[in-house]
Amino acid sequence: MREIEQSIDTAWRNLYAEFGTTDQHDLAELVLQDPAEFDWRVVDGALKQLGCDEYGERLGAGPLGCAKCDLANGFRFAAREVDRPNVPPGNEHAIRVASAVARTRHRYSPRARCGYELALPGLLAGELPTTPQAQRLKALINQLTDDRLEELITVADLQREDRA
Numbered sequence: 001m002r003e004i005e006q007s008i009d010t011a012w013r014n015l016y017a018e019f020g021t022t023d024q025h026d027l028a029e030l031v032l033q034d035p036a037e038f039d040w041r042v043v044d045g046a047l048k049q050l051g052c053d054e055y056g057e058r059l060g061a062g063p064l065g066c067a068k069c070d071l072a073n074g075f076r077f078a079a080r081e082v083d084r085p086n087v088p089p090g091n092e093h094a095i096r097v098a099s100a101v102a103r104t105r106h107r108y109s110p111r112a113r114c115g116y117e118l119a120l121p122g123l124l125a126g127e128l129p130t131t132p133q134a135q136r137l138k139a140l141i142n143q144l145t146d147d148r149l150e151e152l153i154t155v156a157d158l159q160r161e162d163r164a
Contacts, residue, residue, distance in 0.1 A: 003124055004099045012045025024049045032075055040079035040096045044103075047072055061104045073107065076100055088128040095123045111141050114149040118158060 015038070021027050028049035035043045047060045052069050055062040060076065062069030076096070083092040098116040101108045108116075115138060119129065129137070140158050141149065152158050 001099070001102055001120075004095075004103070004120075008041045008044045008048065011039060011041035012048070015042050015045070032072070035075040035078040036080065038079055040076055040081050043076050043079035044100075047076065061107075064107050073100070073104065084126070087126040091123060091126060091128045094119070094128060098123055110146040110149045111138075114141050114144075114152060114158075118152060118155050122155065 015031070016024060016027060019027055028046035031038050031043060031046035032050075035046075038046075048058055050059040050072075051057065052059050052062040052066060052072075054068060055066055057063075057069065060069050060072035064070065077100075081092045081096055083089055098120045101112055101116040102120060105113050118137070119134075122129070137155065137158060140161060144152075144161060148161075152161075
């Protein structure tokens with residue numbers, strides 16, 4: 001997650017420097033007016049600048065059912081995503097989704113959290129599981145209890161569960 005947070009912070013700092021403004025709050029509001037004009041990391045950076053009035057969380061990170069956070073969480077998925085060089089098409093989308101789940105865990109089910117969090121290191125390394133690979137991992141995840149899902153650290157841990 002450190003690598004993701006750093007990439008979001010860098011994207012935000014670069015935009016902030018490019019705009020030459022002194023008010024990060026106003027710039028964040030501007031970005032959220034049309035998130036499709038910006039890279040997803042910039043939009044996530046904008047969300048980090050704003051808070052939820054109702055829950056005091058970072059905007060988009062409040063509990064499910066908070067209308068303001070639910071809307072803001074959707075903004076991150078309206079932003080642009082451009083695959084990095086030398087990675088399979090779709091890798092950047094997978095990173096965006098996996099990092100959103102990992103950064104706002106309480107908004108997602110234990111099974112979704114487990115799958116995306118286990119996949120994230122490989123995605124950052126430029127991998128992208130095939131559909132059959134992803135389906136196999138999902139089938140393994142679906143066999144485990146919520147408590148066991150929280151104990152898994154790597155995809156190898158999950159694969160060992162299958163052999164146990």
